[in-house]
Amino acid sequence: MAKKKTTNKTKAKKRFSAPKFLNDERTKFLFGITFSLLTIYIGLAFVSFFFTGGADQSKLDIKWLELITDSKVRVENWTGKTGAYISNLFINKGFGIASFSFLYLLVVVSLRFWSVKIQSLRKTILYTLLFSIWFSVLMSFFFVKSTSHSFLFLGGVHGFFISEWLISLIGNVGTLFLIVLSLLTLITFAFQNSVTVIKKFFSKKPKTTSTDNEEIIENKPVDNSAEEEIDSFNTIIEEQVLENPELILGTEGYPTNEIILNEEVPVVEEAKSDTDTDDLELKIETVKISEESVSIKHTPMEDFDPTLDLSNYKYPTLDLLEDHHLHNSEVSKEELESNKIKIVDTLRNYKIEITQIKATIGPTVTLYEIVPAPGVRISKIKNLEDDIALSLAALGIRIIAPIPGRGTIGIEVPNRTPEIVSMKNIIASKKFQESKYALPVAMGKTISNETYTLDLAKMPHLLVAGATGQGKSVGLNAIITSLLYKKHPSQLKFVLIDPKKVELNIYSTIEKHFLAKLPEEEEAIITDIHKVIATLNSLCVEMDARYDLLKKAHARNIIEYNKKFVTRKLNPENGHRYLPYIVVIIDEFADLIMTAGKEVETPIARIAQLARAIGIHMIIATQRPSTNIITGVIKANFPARIAFKVASMIDSRTILDSPGANQLIGRGDMLISVGSDLVRVQCAFVDTPEVEMLTEYIQKQQAYPTALMLPEFVAETSENTADIDLQKRDALFEEAARLVVGSQQGSTSAIQRRFSIGYNRAGRIVDQLEAAGIVGPFEGSKARQVLVQDEYSLEKLLSDVLQ
Ligand SMILES: Nc1ncnc2c1ncn2[C@@H]1O[C@H](COP(=O)(O)OP(=O)(O)OP(=O)(O)O)[C@@H](O)[C@H]1O
DSSP: OHHHHHHHHHHHHHHHSOOGGGGSHHHHHHHHHHHHHHHHHHHHHHHHHHHHHHHHHHHHTSOHHHHHHOTTOOOOSTTHHHHHHHHIIIIIIIIGGGGGHHHHHHHHHHHHHTTOOSSOHHHHHHHHHHHHHHHHHHHHHHHTTTTTTSSOOTTHHHHHHHHHHHHHHHHHHHHHHHHHHHHHHHHHHHSTTHHHHHHHHHSOOOSSOOOTTOEEEEOOOOOHHHHHHHHHHHHHHHHHHHHOTTOOOOSOOSOOSSEEEOOOOOOOOOOOOOOSSOOOOEEEEOOOOOOOBOOOOOOOOSSSOGGGGGTTOOOOOGGGSOOOGGGOOOOOHHHHHHHHHHHHHHHHHTTOOEEEEEEEEOSSEEEEEEEEOTTOOHHHHHTTHHHHHHHHTOSOOEEEEEETTTTEEEEEEEOSSOOOOBHHHHHHBHHHHTOOOSSEEEEEEETTSOEEEEETTTSOOEEEEOOTTSSHHHHHHHHHHHHHHHOOTTTEEEEEEOTTSSSSGGGGGGHHHHBEEOTTOSOSSBOSHHHHHHHHHHHHHHHHHHHHHHHHTTOSSHHHHHHHHHTTOSOGGGTOOOOOEEEEEESOHHHHHHHHTHHHHHHHHHHHHHGGGGTEEEEEEESOOOTTTSOHHHHHHOOEEEEOOOSSHHHHHHHHSSSOGGGOOSTTEEEEEETTEEEEEEEOBOOHHHHHHHHHHHHTSOOOSSOEEOOOOOOOOSSOGGGOOGGGOOTTHHHHHHHHHHHTOBOHHHHHHHHTOOHHHHHHHHHHHHHTTSBOOOBTTBOBOBOOOSHHHHHHHHHHHHO
């Protein structure tokens, strides 16, 4: 069934493809010139009609044949009788001055021949027609009386009749309403953002103006009480400045209610505390990293353009995602002060004096950086983790002693109400939009409110662990979402493995755009363990094949290879093809290891070791980061790791090689370890309905006929070919043998396709062909060698076998 559909589609596609001669550069050039001149000619004729139409009117009333054959008939129109006839036909007998819109259509067609595409042809024709109809009715409705004595019908005959009919039907008011309504309908469908613009226009005044480079994602009403609080705080600080002129103070250290995406310029602001309980000042450092929201730009490629097959593909827009930060509340000054006092007091109880304390407010945690008095042992503070946690009555306190490169000790204290970091803001951030990464992933925000992005291509593989319900699935969705926002379907394919069956199923709708699967598989999302093994092995075959291609092309990695291919230095006839990145995502890796053990571990380790250069990257996620799941082999090959909250310190050590993940607070709070860096990041939140909107947006667009087909993998059967009993051969054995010898190709997939049979049966037939000496043994990514050269030898061999 599926196959039939596909072939029908392909046929349909073929029917509409342009004739070959139109692709010839010379034909295009000539057509381009012809259409351009035609546009100018008709344009002149139309313009001239306004000046000469009156004089020509009587001559244009005779029959067309008479008009052109009788050379005595002369017209005033600058473009002669043809021009006069065409303009009369379009303007007076057709759509009036709306006929000028047909010139736009001609311009679009001419530019097409010059390889300049400003709009799709279908849309241009549709909109031109609709506009002409609408405008001619409008013109007739308003001007029919004022121009009744002129030779010129501003709305043309078409407009005249329709407007007269409408007026008789629904009266003047009804016709006017209909004209306005049809205009709005036209605008709504012609321009994607029209509804938002109209809504904005009618909505209340925006709170802040935006400049060219700044766009405010969300305007939240300002809470007056917060303003008052800041005002009174400012007064205190001003007084203190007078008393102590050396103190550098800032008054804008507290987050404002609005989220403005600006350029990332860290603004360090400090404020002096006004507490009686302690004279130690608390410097509050708010690194205001806000991101400039930039419009999503995607420049087309030169030379060979791999995106050409789906050249109309539109990258997802930001409005598909939601703003979750509306529910966020900020960390109050009281909260900061009380935490500071508790930290200082607890340390003092253990006779630890500190000379300075500074707070940096992050989305989920606030980092208190302390400088201990000289002579205090760092390990002593480190050991007080539990005591500080007790005194602050907070979970998830983490002590970083010392903070590398800063000469301070960090105490991370969770905020009373953690902030939700919206995926929308992270995707809109300048840092992500302008990243030049091959596979850019926007993960969330760091403690200093910076957008945290990483390049999956450089990782080159990622291990994700976290106890259940701590944000792993949201994290995987964030990774996939960021890639979908940045990559064209021709550049990236996902292989999704989901033993839980429900987590990644949401992406099944974009199969033909972004997924890869085994040939003849119904579902692209792999849930069955046997298919997981076949898929991983098939990826190994693809990996070997890609290495062969790289070798042939003298390229060291996929970037060099694709560059050569795009600049047409590699001939597709020699097997070269544009190589999309393949991102393999395995959810619930523990399940796989428990059920299949070495069978999955071996191909995963192979891919992890070798696939970096050829663009296959893996992300494996697990709930149980125990050593029997994340084995030494896996760990050694997955240098980049993400840990959400885990149950124990041992789990944290297994995943990160250090404790810390057990002290996270959950809900997307995570530690990312890349190389020697360990960064605490609040994962961006993307909800399932948002992902659904995104996949629906992609799914609605033109797609490839199928998902990307991975190479077939024929499992090395334990059955020795010598044991195969050819007397019990398959019913299709002879036909398959003739097919293989006829085409001189020993491929299982060819047999599958030709006889419309399953993969397993085709595999068995190939084994029997090998046993009969018709094809050679399995050779990995290469097709099997055909050992029988011609049909005569085959018939002879078959008659021997059949006896
Ligand atoms: N980044 C985040 N920001 C805010 N809330 C989050 C975030 N990530 C997860 N959550 C909250 O935690 C809940 C559980 O998250 P998620 O489904 O990702 O957990 P999980 O680790 O995948 O669980 P499981 O392993 O059982 O599938 C979400 O429904 C959401 O409410």
